[in-house]
Amino acid sequence: MEQEKTLVILKPDAVQRGFISKILGRFEEKGIKIVALKMLFVEKDRAHKHYADHKEKPFFSGLVDFITSGPVCVIALEGEDVIEVTRNMVGATDPKKAQPGTIRHDFGMHIGRNLIHASDSPESAKKELDIFFKKEEIVEWEHNQYTWVYE
Ligand code: IDP
Numbered sequence: 001m002e003q004e005k006t007l008v009i010l011k012p013d014a015v016q017r018g019f020i021s022k023i024l025g026r027f028e029e030k031g032i033k034i035v036a037l038k039m040l041f042v043e044k045d046r047a048h049k050h051y052a053d054h055k056e057k058p059f060f061s062g063l064v065d066f067i068t069s070g071p072v073c074v075i076a077l078e079g080e081d082v083i084e085v086t087r088n089m090v091g092a093t094d095p096k097k098a099q100p101g102t103i104r105h106d107f108g109m110h111i112g113r114n115l116i117h118a119s120d121s122p123e124s125a126k127k128e129l130d131i132f133f134k135k136e137e138i139v140e141w142e143h144n145q146y147t148w149v150y151e
């Protein structure tokens with residue numbers, strides 16, 4: 001069974017609106033393993049590193065202001081195809097276009113307040129996990145329901 005890891009960030013709007021447990025609960029209910037989690041303020045430097053690909057975009061400075069505006073929760077998830085599965089659960093970037101049942105659809109109204117980040121590829125997952133977690137902060141543990149989650 002090929003396991004991979006991905007990075008999720010519950011953005012300041014998700015924290016302020018009291019959705020930490022609801023959103024984390026969705027991943028737990030799905031059968032995804034949480035292997036690291038913590039709360040922190042993202043410093044400007046780290047925000048720039050994390051969103052480096054968007055440096056030239058018109059929304060970049062607003063995005064950096066937003067992600068640094070309050071505490072976030074950073075979470076490492078593990079599972080089979082977990083990068084793709086998580087992106088599907090998160091939904092389209094614009095909550096107005098996200099499918100019902102996705103996190104962004106169900107909790108969001110605006111593209112600039114879309115609650116959650118999730119890595120979009122194995123390369124970005126590795127880069128982003130390295131930005132937010134030291135190797136020893138990732139907890140390798142045995143999920144005792146795996147026999148009932150995966151064939
Ligand atoms: P993603 O988060 O779905 O991967 P990206 O295109 O990588 O979407 O954009 C990163 C983040 O930048 C989005 O999650 C959103 O917070 C913000 N963003 C993207 N496009 C816009 C926009 O048009 N206006 C405001 N914020 C935007």
Ligand code: MG
Nearest residue numbers: 117118119120
């Ligand atoms: Mg992205």
